[in-house]
Each structure stands twice: as structure tokens, then as C-alpha cells.
Amino acid sequence: MSIADNLLKYKSELDKEQVELIAVSKYQDTDAILEAYNAGQRVFGENIVQELADKQQQLPADIEWHLIGHLQTNKVKYIAPFIKLIQSVDSLKLLVEINKQAAKHKRVIDCLLQIYIADEDTKFGLGFDQAIELLRSDEFAELKNIRIVGLMGIASNNATEKQTTDEFTELKVLFDGIKLSFFRKEDSFKEVSMGMSGDYKLAIEAGSTMVRIGSSIFGKRKIKHYKTE
Numbered sequence: 001m002s003i004a005d006n007l008l009k010y011k012s013e014l015d016k017e018q019v020e021l022i023a024v025s026k027y028q029d030t031d032a033i034l035e036a037y038n039a040g041q042r043v044f045g046e047n048i049v050q051e052l053a054d055k056q057q058q059l060p061a062d063i064e065w066h067l068i069g070h071l072q073t074n075k076v077k078y079i080a081p082f083i084k085l086i087q088s089v090d091s092l093k094l095l096v097e098i099n100k101q102a103a104k105h106k107r108v109i110d111c112l113l114q115i116y117i118a119d120e121d122t123k124f125g126l127g128f129d130q131a132i133e134l135l136r137s138d139e140f141a142e143l144k145n146i147r148i149v150g151l152m153g154i155a156s157n158n159a160t161e162k163q164t165t166d167e168f169t170e171l172k173v174l175f176d177g178i179k180l181s182f183f184r185k186e187d188s189f190k191e192v193s194m195g196m197s198g199d200y201k202l203a204i205e206a207g208s209t210m211v212r213i214g215s216s217i218f219g220k221r222k223i224k225h226y227k228t229e
């Protein structure tokens, strides 16, 4: 099936569930992204800042770009003018820098806190206690140019269905607790970004509002010249 066919298949399935599709276009060339764009997709996720900034310049201006990969504080400035959602916030220090760069552009940048739910050492993210500590801090309360709109998590690789479901459920339970404690009156705090090509169905059953799907829309990743840190 073509990229357009794949996309339309996911779109109709996810629309029924009222779950948002983030088309993960990392390592895909601009032709592939345009094929998805021409089939109606407007929201794309990338995980390397330089690749994201290059593509943003080359592609239509009405694309909503999400950063889903690890972000270093010294790179925030490259995406601050245009980024729609930073899904991978994993420290207060990073949030302070995003706030500073957003202010320069007179913007409020939407962010998700990335929560560590996998049973592995390799994934970035905040622990449950760290996330709550961040939200309670006086420093956080002063940040006016960022808005936390939900949580993001990545389940363990190669886990059983049960483990994956448990990890997604933990994230949803944390989301519900944080909603009650910190964002009860804020309708904008509503996103639980979880689920990728291999596990999006389990994620939706566990309460995902936003899935990040790459390889099963675009096929193999092509570009390899961007360095991850």
C-alpha cells in the first residue's frame, strides 16, 4: 500500500476512536511527507531538532510540527518560533529554557511531560515523583510562556501485551491524578500521548488520546545523515 493509503486507513480507524494521529516522519524525505500531506495529514512528529528545522523550512507552512525526541536545552532556540507541541519535556531546566525562548517570540508553547514508564535504562523521561515535584515547584509556577497539556510515554520494547498494557495504564492513572491535583480547571490539560506502530491498539484501550505512528505509514526510514546528539 502507498503512504496515502496507509494514512487514510489509520485516519479512519483513529477518527472513530477520537484519537489524534501524529505521523512520525523522522528519517523520511520531504516527498514522503508531501504524499501524506496531500492525503490530508497536517500533524507530523520528528525526533531530531536539526531534521525538524530543515523540514519545517522546506514544507508547507500549515503543517503542525511536534518534537517527540530528546531535546537539549541549547537547541530549543531552533524550534521555538514554530513548534506546535514539544512532547518530550523531561526536566524543569528544559522547561525554563523553552519558556525563555517562547517569550522571545511572544508565544506560549504547548508541552507534554515525558514520563518514564518502560522497564529499560535507555529511555528518557521523568519518574512519577519527579513529575509531581516539578509541577509543585515555585519555579514552575512562574513560567508563563509554556503550557503543559498532558503526558507522553514510551512502552518497553519487546514486552508482552500484558506488560505493555500495564505500562500504558500506569501512565493513564498518573495523568488522572495529575489532572485532579494540578489542572482540574484547565480543559487544555487533556492529552495522553502513547502508542506507536506496534502497540497503538493497546494504548488506545488504555486511554491514549494521541498516537505516534511512523513505520507502518511510511515504511522503512530513509535518511540517515542526521546525528542524534
Ligand SMILES: *Cc1c(COP(=O)(O)O)cnc(C)c1O
Pocket: 024, 026, 047, 068, 069, 154, 195, 196, 197, 198, 212, 213, 214, 215, 216
Ligand atoms: C520513532 C518514534 C515513534 C514511531 O515509531 P514507529 O514504530 O515507527 O511507529 C513514536 N514515538 C517516538 C518517541 C519515536 O521516536
